[in-house]
Amino acid sequence: MVNKGDGDLSAVLVIFGGTGDLTHRKLMPALYNLVLDKLLPKHFAIVSVGRRDKTVEEYRAEIHDSIDKHSRNKIDETIWSKLEPMIYYYKFDFTDMTGYAGLNSFLDQLDQKSNTKGNRVFYLAVAPEYFETIVNGLQISGMAERKDSWSRLVIEKPFGKDLKTANQLNNKLLEVFNLDYSSSYF
């Protein structure tokens, strides 16, 4: 899902479902391997959203252990030391529409620290029934439409339960994320 893009891949990756199985077993090991292969953009940050109380240190330690367990390459502490400071944990119930403004401010602050230029990738690693809820939250908080930066949305399968619900979801995404086919893609 694309709106504006200028070819600069600096970004904050926001993972909804950051404490879930997919994040621990697949997403974080994949990010680790991107660092290993020197393929992650220089200016990059990862914000994991979850409901559970935990400090960023606790969250990073859990991710370290998951990468060690699930990555195709066993963890090398030098590589981990590059990824670790990019990872943040943000506690927030994504069904609470009043919470998105706080997340937005947190991401804006992170841009200053990480030089990520307001660019966003929202990864919905959550059960499908929450896709529209989160997209609504991104819409009302102004996080979907960026003025001088770009945003992307990644949706996990299944995309709807059948053709009708897949079309409904597609229409919602097109309403919120304004596709511009003249801009660049990646």
Ligand SMILES: NC(=O)c1ccc[n+]([C@@H]2O[C@H](COP(=O)([O-])OP(=O)(O)OC[C@H]3O[C@@H](n4cnc5c(N)ncnc54)[C@H](OP(=O)(O)O)[C@@H]3O)[C@@H](O)[C@H]2O)c1
């Ligand atoms: N696991 C896989 O290998 C896999 C493979 C292919 C596709 N998928 C798809 O990926 C998605 C996620 O699967 P999963 O296995 O990772 O699920 P999961 O282990 O149940 O994780 C769900 C995540 O959503 C969070 N969450 C749920 N309700 C929330 C709320 N109201 N506010 C904030 N966070 C909330 C949970 O946070 P808490 O920690 O607070 O509960 C947890 O981080 C699903 O759509 C699934 O079909 C998964």
